[in-house]
Amino acid sequence: MNPEPLHRWLAQHRPTTHRFPYDRVVDVHQHHGKQAVPEAWTALLRSARERLHDVSGPRGQLAAFLDTALDKVDGRFDYRTYLALSLLPIPDPDHSTEPADRLLACRDRFHVLLLSDLIAFELRALDSTGTPLPQLRPDPLVVRKRLRHAVRATGPALRRLSFDVRAVDDPVALARRLTAMVGIDRTPADRLTLRTTMLPLSSVHDEWTFIRVLQAFELTFGLLAVDLTAVVTAVAEDRLPAAGIRLSLAAALLRETAPLWSLLATMQPRAFHRFRVHTDGASAIQSRAYKLVESLCRTPDPERLHSVAYLSVPDVHARIRSGQTSLDDALNSIRADHRAVAEVPLLADGMRQFTAAVHQWRRTHHRLAVRMLGSERPGTGATPGTPYLLHGRDTAVFGDHSASGNGHR
Template identity: 30%
Template sequence: MMGAHRMDWTLYGEGLQTNAFSTIQNWRFRLENEDLAFSDWEQLGFPAEAVIRLFFNSGKHFGDPALLAELVRIHQGLSAFHAEEESGAYRLTQALMRSFLDKHNQSYDHLTYTAMPIFELFQDHRSFDILLRTQADIVIALICDLIRFELRTLLGEEARMQQHLPAPRKLRQRIYVAIRAIVSCSAFDEHLMLPAHIDHLIGLWQEETRQEDRAISSYLAEETLALTDGIFAQLDPKLGLLMDLSLIPVYVAHDEYLFLRVLQAFEMLFLIVAEGLNECIGLIAAESYSVAAERFHLLNNVLRLSPAIFRILSTMTSATFNGFREYMRGASALQSENYKKIELYAAHPDPGRFRSPSFDSVPRVTREYLQPAFANLQDVVMPLLPGSCPAQDILQPMIAGMQALDSTFVTWKVTHYQIVKAMIGDAPGTSGQTSGTPYLKLMLEMPLFPYLKASLARPAAM
């Protein structure tokens, strides 16, 4: 299971479904009947792809009871192993189980829906720079994976999630904006080489968006596949595996693929911003203001990738979104931990916001916040602001960086709000905890660093 290969999802016949089920059953039988040492786990190779193949058949919401029963038994068998001996394959299997069994054991939420426990195993926290590059690469991999899926759909070669198909024109638009998004993201990986003719390719896809339903030329199809293959060949080979293991839909409607990939891409960006802000707390405490200034500008550039990704999401219509929305109920990005970390590292929320469903939905994050030792940017920046500290010139670039990030964050909220409004109008959210758009509207203007605005508006003490 830990290899670098990509699954061939086009092999998707009924025989394969039966084979997939027998593979899982045989595997569970070995687990229960052979006296396995922990070191066997790696070799044993849990057949995750077979499970995912079966979920593609129905979506998790309508998971086959026989499959779920097998998974429950495997999960029980897995728990019998000693936690201290955790290997990579073991942890991956546990993470997969969280997403496979979430609907069954009522632990389903935004994190299990978007397979965040699986992504966590592929993230590299050795330093901020490494995290930045690996996260950017994951975003690029997610977009490439989406392009391949949509291209295969247009070519009639894709068997997964082919219900509630959008108009072919929407899919062409999607590929067009997705390739443009790759170009934007590539700024964060200086090692990544894009083909010299990428602008030409973008131009051809733009042309395609103006066509009605004509077939995609074999030249365009081949060049687009060569683009994504060429990018995957330069990325960490494990990212191919991550792509294969991290799309576990609740239903079989086509656009859920897009929706999941977009949610996952944003989660990757939110993590960069959250970790970057957390680092800035230490930098400012150590009076490294110019390094902090650079970091804020960088984080702003990361968040400025959002329009490129929202453009991909905007190729979904409310009709195709409604093809799967009801099966998502219980999971909402209201439960996004990375997004709430951004807010809490930036400032102390006002009591109204802290008591709102937004923070009620992320108990792990609020627990961290309530620790006595918790400090955030407000704690280290406030004492430096006018009236408290005379050395304003040194601080100016840093404050400018924070203001830029603040404005991009608010723009993110406004764009999100507009998309939500277009998709669901005034219907309540899927979390079951908010009124939907009216709730989001209340939070729209709330800045990331409210103390900055308030303090800079006051004249400095003489």
């Protein structure tokens, strides 16, 4: 592909961010795979990054995109750059100050956008052989199953957003209806976000599914981290019924992600192994959102805190070392006042629901990982030990607080 648009942009005395040729750069990455982008292109992208101080217009998005596009060249490739998480509105307890309903609406909107993009990609591949990532395309029966699971995974978020997708028996027709409906409200900024957050490592078809599903999980775990922070605050302020309700809502959100596992299970193992060879350096143990959720439930034991699982997320590690309060810590104060969680039915029920949802998520994850990787292979990114496609080992959700009884296990 001709890099002339990037040459022209660089030749300007004061280039503007809104005229940067994002589409051409993304096309090159999707054609070759990030692993094999020609050096002529990466050299120009490095020059663009060096000129950022000369650029007019908001630079944050362009700077984040260039850092994501050049992670392999820079030797900085990891899980966060692989998924372009800096370009997605991942909720964060330190910065997401909006009311809970607005945060959920934002998460729902981008959850639907990510999955509708996956659906649109599969539909384009059904209609044409000229779409990106042409290697190891699944057969039409697998695609129909993938579309059915993808549409199902959007269902709860679509309903909360007041979208009404009338059901039809044909999964392809239903998928076309969904993408047309979601596309009505999609803005130019949405389109740019979807384009710049799909920089696969290879040209293997199923990598598109892998990336979009992981991004969807990150959105959800980011919001769960915000929810758990609010729950901790509510317990500390003795608003125990409110804490229980928020925890039950968080459990419901996590349960809603179940169809994402079915969607991920449509990946062909041989396709997964084809692109997985390029993922060294990117492991989901580097997921900040997941580690926040885990550590906000219960402060990790010293052995786990000083393991690669937490050393891979240094800011979360630092939060814990500086005294981050977990829900387990907050519940200890209840026990110190000689009260039991069971005395507050809403809180006890919330804890039961959230614990069950987390354990189910982990069990499903482990089953899929064993199916894809086998029981002896390392995880994605050469993670040691039992294989995990996404996140770390099965640890206790809460400490010695029972959702029933006298507060002890």
